[in-house]
Every structure is written in C-alpha cells, then in structure tokens.
Amino acid sequence: MPSFGLGESIPSDTAHAVSVSLPTWKANVGYEEGQQWVVDKMVTGYPRFFIHKSIQALASDIVSRFGQPQQQAMLFPTRKTAQRCYAFIQDKAPRELQTNLQIVNLALSASASVPHVLQSISPSISAVFFVPDAFPIAKQYWQHSGDGISSRRAEFCHGLLKDGLLVSVGPSPAPRSPGVPNAKVFRGPRRYQRPASIDATNGGSSHAANQRDEKNGSPTQGSDTETIESSRFLEERFGRNLDLSKVNNAKSAIRRRIAGVLAGDVDLATKLPTMDSTARGVNNFREDDIYLTPCGMNAIFTAHQTLLKAREPLKSINFGFPYVDTLKILQKFGPGAVFYGHASSADLDDLEAQLKGGARFLSLFCEFPGNPLLACPDLVRIRKLADEYDFAVVIDETIGTFVNVNVLPYADVVVSSLTKIFSGDCNVMGGGLVLNPGSRYYGALKHALDDTFEEKNYWAEDVMFMERNSRDFKSRIDRANANAEAICEVLMAHPNVRNVYYPRFNDSRPNYEACRTPHGGYGGLLSCTLQNKEQAIAFYDALDTAKGPSLGTNFTLTSPYVLLAHYQELEWAASYGVDPSLVRVSVGLEDMELLKSVFARALKATEEVTTESK
Structure with a gap:
C-alpha cells in the first residue's frame, strides 16, 4: 500500500491533487485547529477548503498589478460568478469591511x-477585491458555492497574464507597478501585438513602426507568418499536450456516460452515436438535460439557485444528515431551510403533518445514500408527497452512483460530484446536474438555466482530464462494490467494531433496493465505529491506507470524517446519531486479499488499547 507523509498530496507528486495526507488522528485535529506543525507542511488540500497555491499566486499577481495596498482577491471564472461573491460579501459582511470592494475582469x-481554439475556451478571470478582514466572508462563498476557479485554470491564465495576453477589460482600477509612477502597461512579447492607432509613437504611424520592424529582420506584425508563429507558440506554451479542439466532444462524452448510454473509450475526433431518449428510465431524455459544473457542490448550488429563480422563493428541506455545505447553501442563499437529520419514517411523518397543516416548501434535498451513515431515505414516499404538495426533489447520487442506483425517476433534479468515483484518479474536479424531463418543473428549470447557466465555468483542461479518467468508471465501480463488501465482513467479525454502516447492512436497505439497478451493487463507501475513541484512534493510526479527505478514489482512502467535516459542531452531529469518532473508508481497487489483511492488522492494534481506556 502507498505511504504518504504529512501534508503530501494524494496522489503523490500530483500538481492538481484533490486530497492531502493527514496520516494520524492527531494530524487531523491539528489541521482543524490550524496548528502550524500541520498547516506548514501542507502542499495542497481539498480544493474548496484549501485555496491551491497556483490560485494564491495568480491572485497575488493580479492584486499587485490592479489592486491597492493591503487588498486581497478571490478569483472566479466569469463576471457573473464574481458578482455573486460580491453580493454575498455585501449581504454578510459588516459595513466597515465593504470598503474597497470591487471587481476586476481579465480577458x-x-x-x-x-x-x-484559445479564444473558444474563454480563458477569463474575474477577481473580487476586498480588505483582508473580509477574507473569511469571501472564503465562505468560495467554499459553499464551488464557483471559484480551478488550479488548472489558474496556471493557464497566470501564464497568459505574465505574457501580457490577459488584460483588464471594462471598468477597473488603473494598473499599477509598485514604486514606478505611471508605469506603462505591459503588453507582452511584440509578436502578440497587432498594430493600432494607440500604439503609434510620437506622431509616427503604426505602418511606419511595422516598416522599422521589417528593416530589423522581423516580419510585419499582423502578417500570416506572425499569426502562425503566435498560434504555434500558444498551443505549445499553453496546450499541455491536450487537444483543446476536442473539448466539446469530451463534454458530450461525459454527459452520455452520466446518461448511461456510453461506456469505455471513445474517439473524440468522430461524431458520437445518437443518444437513447429513454436513458435512466425516463422518457424524452436528451443530452442537453445534463449540465456540467466545476465541482459537485456547484451542481448543488446551481440546482438551488435555479429553483429559486424558476419558482416562488420558499424555504427548502434538507432531509437526512447532510454533507456540510449542502445545508449551508440552503440556509445562507435563500429564505432558509428546515432540517430533518435522521431521514427516518418519523421524520417523514412529521413533514407530512407540516404539509397537511399548510406548510409549503421550494424543494427537498437529500443524498442517496447519505454521508457518512449510508442510510437511504424513502424516495417512493418522498415522491408522493412532492407530487401532492408541490415541492421539487433534488437527489445527490454521488455515493450511490448511477451504475448502482437509478434515482432519476424519483427526482426533479439529480446532482452528483464527478470528482469522486466517476473520475477516480483524484486529480480533477467536476460536477453534474441532470433534469428529469418528466418533472412538472422541467420547463421552468430549463428556461432559468438557459438564462443563467455558464458552461464555460468548467475549465477546458479539467474537462479533458475528466473525460479520460471516466472511460473505465463502470468497471471500477463493480470492483469497488466487491471490495467494500469484503471489508465490511472483516469489520463486522471483530468484537471491537461497534457498528458498520453500509447500504447492504443498514435498516434502510429496502429503500436502497427500490432504486438499485439490475446489476448494481452497494457502493464503495462504508463507515464504522469502534467501542471507544481510543480504539478508533488506534485503528486509524495503524491503518495502512492513504488517509485524507475526499472519496471515490481508485485507491482506498480513509478519514475520521466527522472530525474533519464537523469539528466545530461535534455535539450537534452526535445528537443525530453520528459518532464523532466514526471512521469512514472509501474502498479502492486494490487486491481484495491485500485489503482484508490491511484492515485485519489495523483491527489488531485496537486490541492493544488498555482496559482502563475502554
């Protein structure tokens, strides 16, 4: 099994890794408390929580060129996304922190x-400038919405900025160069500049300037030779060996894999076959009912914002113990939320009573299965209530995956994090949002998305990596299913394991079976609790797997999930039956017997915990 030092990227030496190594329980606590011995060693982190160093470097450079002293910047892919952050800061920050709040757009x-091809991928950046004390508010928006730029976009655009190809457009502060008054704006290498009247020097025409270049042996600017040279340079400088002309076909391939009509390798240079209109068990299903977003949380954010635009703004329901940011989105970006943390029959009874009493809601958000207890809500009953009392159902299928379960017939919108097992390689982010064409809200949602959705938010290079990674996702899911069941059996056989949470063994299994596909398994994610916290620590520290945030990786990845996701609210989590010492395991593709031996050895370590500590 691979070994990772504290703070190293997972996978190793991966510039755009999605996870980071926190190999001991103590290191996870240190991370949550911001202890320097942990933070100083982190070369990366989970992208919505840790702003990648490439993004930090670009933000610093943009501030130094276009900002004012002491300002900071948060970076977004488009004007619209930046404007949403700007509005969030205005809404949430005290008035004194709204000074020098502005947006600078670069294109x-x-x-x-x-x-x-470079123009077609829209390498733009919009920066929200703010005073340092407003950073926590801006970071909230970055984390919850998933609107921020990716690290690959940051690297690409930073290169353009350094070469003078990415410039401020529209109203913005005058560019500055520290210590150089009235510094001339750098336009980049001469080969990229086209002559214009404002480029003429001291009464000389641009034509004369070009003639001088010819006499010096350089080709006339704007000539065919120069255009070819510029094009070749840019493709070599920024292409990263990815054929960006195939981005649209790559997006199409991803959407069709989500629809379940395309598996395996595909030649992106050829036209893809016609998509079956009855895919995912619904009629009139089309490829353009699937929207790709920069990350899974952005799919959830987009779904909620679209519902608010398409329908009367009302409170939403978060049904089931949530992934942390889902509940935050429903609470902070609209009229608020009602929370049912157990996803039980009793919760549904209470909801039905509220509805019969006249309560009305915008939507119900749930996960299938939930994270980290892997419980499954009763989608059949939820669908009936939604139809009777007019609220939308949004289902996050990330953990179940559309290979194992088909939840679209019960949903108005299905969302998923493609970052997880759809990619598997833990080196690229992505999300998917799927509309059910049979939904009563389909027309209104489609119209709202046509007005607001920006496909270019999902960076072209990330698209290309996601398409490559996802070609074998179905076979990987099948193997992860089998390995996870084998690990469950090892855990359940040991007396120090108090509970194992997995869809096949949970009380909510009938709800899972109602949605399980004919050849589907029970997923690659499981959780367990030990008899006490000391045993949990011993088990985690002895477990010879990669250890860090995220899930769905091709390698087994373990985390003290509740500690990481709810460190400031552990008592609240415990009140919903979520043990603060729970250990979550995302099971990978390793040899099954090897995995079983790894977990058996870690369980052996729990036997050495003294009786007094029990």
Missing part, C-alpha cells in the same frame, strides 16, 4: 493575435 487582449 484575452484584443491586440493579441491568438488562435481560435
């Missing part, structure tokens, strides 16, 4: 000769 220079 390709109009004076640069760039290839069409």
